[in-house]
Amino acid sequence: MTAPIEAEGLVRRFGDLVAVDGVDLEVQPAEVFGFLGPNGAGKSTTVRMLTTLLKPTAGRARVAGFDVVREAGRVRRAIGVALQDAAIDPLMTGTELLRLQAVLHGIPRRHADRRGAELLERVGLTAAADRRVGTYSGGMRRRLDLALSLVHEPEVLFLDEPTTGLDPMSRVALWEEVRALNQERGTTVLLTTQYLEEADQLAGRIAIIDYGRIVRQGEPRALKSEVGAPTLLLAVDEAHHAAAVAALAGFGEERPAGPGEVAIGLEGGAARVPDAVRALDAAGISVNHMELNQPSLDDVFAEATGRRLEGAEEPAGGGGTPAATGG
């Protein structure tokens, strides 16, 4: 079996802006693949090309074995798509939207109604099935969006920022749904996210994308272990910042950190924390906060890009347009 998603040298320009700058991907059957990156990194633009909404400027891609440009129609039959912001007609009910989606995919009515009811049950919306979607909460909309993308039992599912703007409970519920779907039916899932935890929790493999390029790719665990040493993170007063960096210089490489923070890749791990504390004390530095963190995807991101993803997220629900806003 060929890979459900393959891309080679995928490029997309908008005028002078290069939103996607040579992306190579190979997603394996029945895999949940996470596409992690900050807003404007090119995640959505890549997904729009893979889902036949946008022509690539250069490169090629195959989804479910079909070329996304020359065989776009066959790609559309094989994929399920839930795009950013759950675009759902607020005037229609869940049942009606599922019925509509089924007809768009050429599923006969008698199959469609049964399938719709099953899917609503599955995403826990049976009670709300005949209510207008305009009355749904954000989490309910996303779950309906997921159900809609599954109507035709797609081989490959694209979820573009499925939980952006959701509360933690709804987020976890959606994760469970995606996980179950992948495990029960072997559906291949490509999801984009700006949340480290989401990529970590859901994805078997991830690609980190920044400025339109994939900067790291692999299993989260492997990527984290490549980072090596845990991160010693301190919060110090601004006046002590330079001195703290100097005092810890011998303990490992400095890593990107937020304002008022110092981060060091602590060689030798936890055993060296007392030494580090003594060094700081000897230099007369007062530490406001200290923690030792095992390598996280944020460290992977920081190591690859020189910036932190954590805390750099836009406020929840900021959504924003993909791609064209650039970054």
Next chain:
Amino acid sequence: MTTVALLRAHRRQPLLQALVLSRRSVVALLRQPTVWIPSMFFPLFFTALNSAAFQRATNLPGFPPFDSFLDFLVPATILQGVIFGAISAGTEMATDIENGFFDRLISSPVSRISILVGRLAGAAALGGAQAVLFVLILLPFGASIGGGAVTVAVLVATAMLLGVGIGGFGVALALRTGSAEAVQGSFPLLFVTLFLSSAFFPRGLMTGWYQTVAGVNPVSWMIEAQRRLLLEGFAATDAAVAVAVAAGIGVVSVGASLLALRRRLAEAPA
């Protein structure tokens, strides 16, 4: 699902898709009365105002022999209503584009034409319903319909075609701009076209450039044909002129919206 069922489904697909999308447009109208109630209210308001103010104009020499100015205004009332109402096909299309529903449609294997058909069928249904409602509302106020049911049928058919014509214009703009505001902004243009016709006053009583412009405005030909139907009863030529003008507007604007759709989809592989 079996292969046979799938194949059978594929053959009928474009038609079924157009049907469900049309249904969606109509359901949206029924669930959003605020979208079309103003399109009934304002024309009725203007008609009430004008028929009170200009009643004596019917006595002018050269005025068509209508009993009342209200009778004279029936076609213009319907046309105004359809203009107000059908443009919503454009704003709804723009809303679909703005909120991403359009992307949901085109990332599915939907027949592209059915997206247009769905919207325009909604506009046609609204136009027809408006014509019926206007006649029913104006009758108790003394409007007389020469030719009876046949004339009403012509009025309804014309209104449905005009719904497509004006809706198509709005849809074309929506597809080009992706903005509901831009569609609404085109509104005055439609009204200028209406005012530069003989919709509110007989051409024979106009003078100078106004008469010339109204004379070449196809809206005048349509309205005048409808008025003759109302005055003199059914005549095939008048019915044909009214329907042909509306259909002509429809052909032009559906053509424009097909081009606009192709342009919008140029970014998406065929």
